[in-house]
Amino acid sequence: MSKSSEWTFDFERALATWRQFVSRNPAIRDADLEELEMHLRDAYDNFLADGMDPERAFEAAKDDVGDLALLDSSYGEVHREKHFRPATRRSEIAALHATASNYVKSAWRNAYRQKGISMLNITGMSLALAASLIIGLFIWHSLSFDRFHEQADSILRIEEDRGSWGRVARSPWGLSNLLREEWSGVKEITEVSGMRQSRTQFTVGPVDHLVSDVLEVDSSFFRVFSHTILRSETNNPLEAPNALVLTESTARQWFGTEDPLGEIVHYDAQRDLVITAIVEDPPEATHLPFDVLVRVPVEGRTIRWNSLGGFVYLILEDDTQQDDLISFLDNRKAEDVPGVVAAFSFLPLTDIHLHSEAQDDYRAGGDVQYLLLFGMIGVFILLLAGINYVNMATAQANRRTREIGVRKVIGASGWNLKSQFLLESSMVILLSVPVALLLVVLALPTLRSSTEVMFSSQLLLQPGTWVMILVLALLVSFAAGFYPAVLMARKQPVQVFSGMRTSGTSKQRVRKVLVGVQVGISFGLIVMTLIITAQMRLVSQTNLGFDQDQVVTLSPQQWSMDSFERFRQEVSRHSAIESVAVGLPLGIGWRYSAWKQVLESTGQEVEMELVPIGVRFVDAMQMNVVEGRGFREEDLGLDPAPLLVSESWASTFDDGTPVVGRHVNEYFGPIVGVVRDVQNRSLNTSAPFTLFQLTGDNVPGIVVRLAGSHIPEGLSILADAWDTVSPDRAFDYRFLDEHIQSQYLVEQRLQRFFSWFAGLSIAIAALGILGLAALSARQRDKEIAIRKSLGANVSSILLLLNREFLAIVLAGIVMASPVAWIYGSRWLESFSNRVDMNGTYFLAAGLVCLVFVVVSVTVQSFRAARANPVDALKWD
């Protein structure tokens, strides 16, 4: 019977190999191994006795002992429960190790077996993790503002509610000096001023540098704020009255590699400063960014309660109450300015970025509302990916009933199974983490330039970030893995072996609800994206009441009208310059003064503002005069100077007499004309009525309209003329349209942000629906086959499969619509000129969702619908 004469089967050698193989498994102890070997020997002898040849008998005996893979998992599970009994430490560890490695192994096998589904899960999860990581970093960045100062928690900023002026962050001129002299409860106090909107000139030798972040500070700046001084020869570099402190990068820009300490710099064409220190660049997360610190004397200043000086920051003595200082300030002001109810208050330093309500912050702050919104989107996106996981895991559960049954019968407890399935979910998440990190690193530069989220990738290297990622990953894996784990662990072995399919309708209902939630979230995000985009388009197309294109604004310092005339004559000879006029640029909220006034006609209190303009301003800005006329040269003689008023304000006079020719009050000359309303401030603030008054003697600003295609040429003409009129000041200009657009930075950022994340959420939800459609088609392959053999055609089967998904999509849309509607309307409310809320956005977003779902379902079910019914049916 022997198969070959050269080779004979050696039972003992084969057995030794088998022993070696089995003993490698740490879950199987020596006694177990011996027992199994004896079993195998018995079986072998028996098969030999039945007349089998030795080799086949051995194979059969091995088979009798059972599947080795199954063997090790069963032993692993049995021994795992044993370690409550006295046993040697070594074997406990071995058992634990065996359990863990067994879990990992089966998790990996399962992931590998379902390659497509695992890929979908990992892709979706890494996208979601990356997105929420970016959002998390952004939120963290926003919350970390100004916390780098050592005394961050005790620094307060003084603010004041000045009635019609609103809440201001700038304190009255001389306030820090007053507190130093008259109040003893202050430990440290410093006054900081600066205008971010304009640039200041610094002259180093022959070179002019224009710097926008210039802070004028007193000598105590470094005693309140913590900045790292890199180079300095004195203890307090701001002690000297003419001290100048540069940041590292400013120093490099001005002096290259030379040592800048002790160099003399001419400041603002007025005075000489000496560089006394170089400090590290301040972190991005500060409400007081600076390139340069200029020491200014505040000591001699006397209080001027109605002025706006610098920002005052202070640290109180430990035994001082904030309220004491507030009442001191309120009383002190009331003493000096009778009849005024003063309302001073404090804002903690760390609240400035997110919670300031002041109108004149040095740097525009963040908005807690948006932060919350972003956070919510982050959670939504994680939810989408989590739902994908849950749905695919539960949809697959049926295919794993046998595995679950065997594990249960041989003694796996519910806890064993739950940890097994939780491990599987965390494996998907853990595999997604590196992919997500890679995505974040790749996306950061683009994101930073497109949304101006300014945090650096440095943040990724901090241990805190890693903790965050880990916590996030664990949380998601637990949340996503928990339901499928419980569901699968609940399966009864009896059901499994009796061949019952435990496709409970409740589970399918859960899955449908989850898909509905996904569709709803995606739908809501699409609607918001559409609304924001429409509104931003409206903003950029809104008729501002003047033409912002090709307009350059200049900021002359103390020019006389004569200097302006020289400048004007110099430049208007050239065809590249269309017109030049005196006046404050429009559209960026600049005005000479603002006040509140009660309308005579309605008794309503309204905001008014005054903008000083020159004779040619109306023409240069291409404003529309709807009644009367613009200013003329001969108006310059009038005292008080005449007015142009806005159409909407003119329409509040409903007494029938013409507006032109009226006198508003004794401070203003007659109204000579009515102009179409001008949007002087950004569209997301309430618009005051604007009055334009002719200015004859001073030059608050210059606007220049350049001719069509001659922009570089026009700019160089302006620069030349500027140098002849004002040789000690560097030429500085700004394009008006850019300046106006920059006011909508937050909204533009929001728009880009929403587009990014709406796109992402659709992608993730689509991945989920794709996978689910595939599983659903596979699960119903027999049903489809029977339908087909009974005569159904491909299209009717596609319809069948699509129908259930369509119902879910519609339900999701219906649920999400009211929320999106409410949120969208509320966001739009902040705009004075806004798009109408209407069904179009909802219809469009709904269509997008529908198309996505139908395409993915159809693609997936097409195969099932096309398949030959015999293939599906022959297996039973």
Added chain:
Amino acid sequence: MSSKSLNGASISAIILSILQNGDSYGYDIINQVRQRSGEQIEWKAGSLYPVMHRMQTNGWIEDYWHEPEGERRRRYYRITPKGGKALEKERQKWMMFHNLLTGLWEEAGMEPGATR
């Protein structure tokens, strides 16, 4: 009849019953089950031993190594008093089911012992 693999509800009752008739070892238990079930039930060692170990953990059975004359050394199992109680409980449960079903079948006119 399909059930070639272990049937969860009855497995420990069967093992305990076999051991009640006398100490035995794994291979022999499997053989007894196969023969007594008319070759209908075929257990695999890989599935049986873990269950035996579990029963051992429960304190129902205990093991000892024994080498009868002319045979090889084997790991024998014997039932403990605790295992006896567990078996009694199982027995009552199965008898209850048995009586319940036979009663029902008699009423339905089905002959006891008939296969269909």
